[in-house]
Amino acid sequence: MPASLPGQSAIVTGAALGLGNAFARALAAEGANVTVCDVREEVNDLVPALEEAGGSAQAFVADVGVAEDVRRVVDGHVERFGGVDVLVSNAGVWRASTATDDLDKTLDDYDFVVNTNLKSVFMFGRAVIPHMIAGGGGNIVHIASDHVCTCGTPYLRPHEDTPNCPFTGQGPRPTGGGPDMDLYDASKWGINGFTIPWSKALKEHRIRVNGLCMGATDSHMVRTFHEQNPGSGILNNAMRAEDVAALMVELIAEGPEGRTGNNINIAVGHPIELPPPGSPYIYTEATA
Numbered sequence: 001m002p003a004s005l006p007g008q009s010a011i012v013t014g015a016a017l018g019l020g021n022a023f024a025r026a027l028a029a030e031g032a033n034v035t036v037c038d039v040r041e042e043v044n045d046l047v048p049a050l051e052e053a054g055g056s057a058q059a060f061v062a063d064v065g066v067a068e069d070v071r072r073v074v075d076g077h078v079e080r081f082g083g084v085d086v087l088v089s090n091a092g093v094w095r096a097s098t099a100t101d102d103l104d105k106t107l108d109d110y111d112f113v114v115n116t117n118l119k120s121v122f123m124f125g126r127a128v129i130p131h132m133i134a135g136g137g138g139n140i141v142h143i144a145s146d147h148v149c150t151c152g153t154p155y156l157r158p159h160e161d162t163p164n165c166p167f168t169g170q171g172p173r174p175t176g177g178g179p180d181m182d183l184y185d186a187s188k189w190g191i192n193g194f195t196i197p198w199s200k201a202l203k204e205h206r207i208r209v210n211g212l213c214m215g216a217t218d219s220h221m222v223r224t225f226h227e228q229n230p231g232s233g234i235l236n237n238a239m240r241a242e243d244v245a246a247l248m249v250e251l252i253a254e255g256p257e258g259r260t261g262n263n264i265n266i267a268v269g270h271p272i273e274l275p276p277p278g279s280p281y282i283y284t285e286a287t288a
Helices: 018-029 041-052 067-081 103-135 182-205 220-225 233-237 241-252
Strands: 009-013 033-038 057-061 086-089 138-145 207-214 263-266
Touching: 009 018, 009 067, 009 103, 018 033, 018 041, 018 086, 018 241, 033 041, 033 067, 041 057, 057 067, 067 103, 086 103, 103 138, 103 182, 103 207, 138 182, 138 241, 182 207, 207 241, 241 263
Parallel strands: 009 033, 009 086, 033 057, 086 138, 138 207, 207 263
Antiparallel strands: none
């Protein structure tokens, strides 16, 4: 089967480990030239694997919450590959924070979590959009969280059809995380504030903007959250990063006429598949 993205170029943030690593590999396997970045030095180790897949690749050690680093990554990508066709804003962190934390701790936590999870989405988007407009289009994929939607959204299947869902027999998964996740949830909910307006503003430029609302995936972040305990119920049911990456490629491969402004929930125990475009659970335009 021929590659679906030959000659396209992509930037993937937070690609040293986990989902970002899988996203970069999947894009390279489909013929894309890929720039990856991460605060971890290990991101450099990914380049040979990406080039072995057939495309060209480069890596930057960069903090996605720092404007100068964002410029360095995007400018370096454009210099090497001539434009930007795909941006996957994947970089994300978690740290416990709750309403009763004192102000000093909260301010430090805010900078750590929000700069990485939300400010980076804003900065990378603003940096690549002019290049996508100049190139005649592109795809922006935001990695959000299932904390913003119930399991099965945007199409709520009866739980009888999803026996592996942890909430079978209890109704859909409640929105939001736990009481010690206020900053994490705020950062992930905030991403939608870019997904929907950008999808409207950029549609005429043939730039599609969508979000993947991720449930628990077997990744470094989830394992750290659960103290590397393979016996955790979450880890037992966690999804494979490679399967999510395949769905991401399928989303991008829809092409310029594909969906935009959609938040696609990828929930534990539910099929990892694209819902029909324009699901009634997603509104991007006013309706009568």
